[in-house]
Amino acid sequence: MRPTYDTRTAPTDTGGLTLPVGRRMLAGMESSINLSTVDMAVRIGRLTLRNPVVTLSGTCGYGDEYGPFMDLSLLGAFTTKSVTLEPRRGNAPPRVVETAGGMLNAIGLANVGLERFIAEKLPVLSALGVPAIVNVAGHTIEEYVKVCRTLDAQPAVAGLELNVSCPNVADGLVFGTDAGALGELVRAVRAEVRRAVLIVKLSPNVTDISRTAAAAIEAGAEALSMVNTFVGMAIDIERRRPVLSNTTGGLSGPAIKPLALHMVHRVYRQVAGPAGIPIIGMGGIVTWRDAVEFILAGATAVGIGTALFIDPTTPLKVVEGLRAYLASRNILAVSELVGRLERGR
Numbered sequence: 163m164r165p166t167y168d169t170r171t172a173p174t175d176t177g178g179l180t181l182p183v184g185r186r187m188l189a190g191m192e193s194s195i196n197l198s199t200v201d202m203a204v205r206i207g208r209l210t211l212r213n214p215v216v217t218l219s220g221t222c223g224y225g226d227e228y229g230p231f232m233d234l235s236l237l238g239a240f241t242t243k244s245v246t247l248e249p250r251r252g253n254a255p256p257r258v259v260e261t262a263g264g265m266l267n268a269i270g271l272a273n274v275g276l277e278r279f280i281a282e283k284l285p286v287l288s289a290l291g292v293p294a295i296v297n298v299a300g301h302t303i304e305e306y307v308k309v310c311r312t313l314d315a316q317p318a319v320a321g322l323e324l325n326v327s328c329p330n331v332a333d334g335l336v337f338g339t340d341a342g343a344l345g346e347l348v349r350a351v352r353a354e355v356r357r358a359v360l361i362v363k364l365s366p367n368v369t370d371i372s373r374t375a376a377a378a379i380e381a382g383a384e385a386l387s388m389v390n391t392f393v394g395m396a397i398d399i400e401r402r403r404p405v406l407s408n409t410t411g412g413l414s415g416p417a418i419k420p421l422a423l424h425m426v427h428r429v430y431r432q433v434a435g436p437a438g439i440p441i442i443g444m445g446g447i448v449t450w451r452d453a454v455e456f457i458l459a460g461a462t463a464v465g466i467g468t469a470l471f472i473d474p475t476t477p478l479k480v481v482e483g484l485r486a487y488l489a490s491r492n493i494l495a496v497s498e499l500v501g502r503l504e505r506g507r
């Protein structure tokens with residue numbers, strides 16, 4: 163098969179190079195672009211990110227613990243741990259376990275609660291020079307609405323990301339797995355949020371994710387994050403007991419990448435692409451190559467979560483690798499790559 167680019171000049175992870183490139187070279191139009199001229203900015207609704215790489219909820223706290231490991235101002239955005247109206251201690255340990263190619267977590271939404279988040283965490287986060295996306299969770303529509311309304315009034319909050327993978331205590335439904343309940347929730351929050359960008363984070367634990375995606379968009383979501391973790395479990399065969407105190411947990415990491423990628427592709431083609439709604443793609447991204455796959459599938463931005471536990475500087479490596487990939491193919495803006503998957507073999 164004839165390569166569509168010159169493999170001798172394939173991008174490296176080193177960054178800082180001016181690379182001769184691909185398609186135009188093959189066509190005899192030798193040219194090169196400098197890495198610094200690649201436009202890495204993307205738009206998530208009304209929010210412009212300096213690059214498409216964001217950190218994921220629950221994997222880097224509120225920024226204060228993670229800040230010493232890397233310059234957070236180099237990220238596209240930082241996403242906080244889920245914030246709920248009241249503080250939560252979460253589940254009893256053990257609440258994380260490593261699995262083949264990933265991990266299971268059942269943290270149980272442990273967080274400081276809305277009041278302490280605003281008083282103690284938000285000032286630190288806003289001083290880090292990175293747009294803050296605050297992930298919000300709750301058990302009733304009223305709880306989500308109250309938390310989102312309060313956070314929308316905080317200028318330091320650039321975006322609100324609804325974690326809808328929580329059971330609704332009123333009727334036992336998980337908002338994220340029922341298109342009707344999800345639409346109702348998003349509509350209620352939409353009516354109260356005026357300033358921050360409203361992002362809905364979809365659960366993958368459904369038969370057809372396009373249905374919940376369509377419900378979220380129809381109800382006013384400005385962007386979709388996808389996906390949250392897949393429900394799974396691990397068993398300790400000596401004790402004949404589940405490893406996690408909660409029995410089940412959410413699977414994340416490279417093990418879920420092909421599944422998440424497929425869901426992004428499906429939603430982009432069927433719902434989000436035609437509606438012009440951006441997707442923040444996530445699930446097992448470790449390298450810039452993974453990020454390129456998600457962008458080709460239709461993601462406008464990409465999120466890094468579990469990989470941070472192995473190397474906290476992963477997002478920077480992904481940004482630089484992505485930039486080199488684009489430069490090596492004479493693509494002047496990352497936004498040009500979104501959904502640009504060739505059809506067939």
Ligand SMILES: Cc1cc2nc3c(=O)[nH]c(=O)nc-3n(C[C@H](O)[C@H](O)[C@H](O)COP(=O)(O)O)c2cc1C
Nearest residue numbers: 218219220244267325389390414415445446467468
């Ligand atoms: C330890 C841990 C805690 C998480 N906590 C949250 C959370 O509080 N809210 C949420 O919406 N997602 C949470 N997630 C899901 C991630 O944000 C992300 O959607 C998922 O892990 C897939 O991405 P990854 O494979 O890159 O980690 C958590 C994931 C992990 C591993």
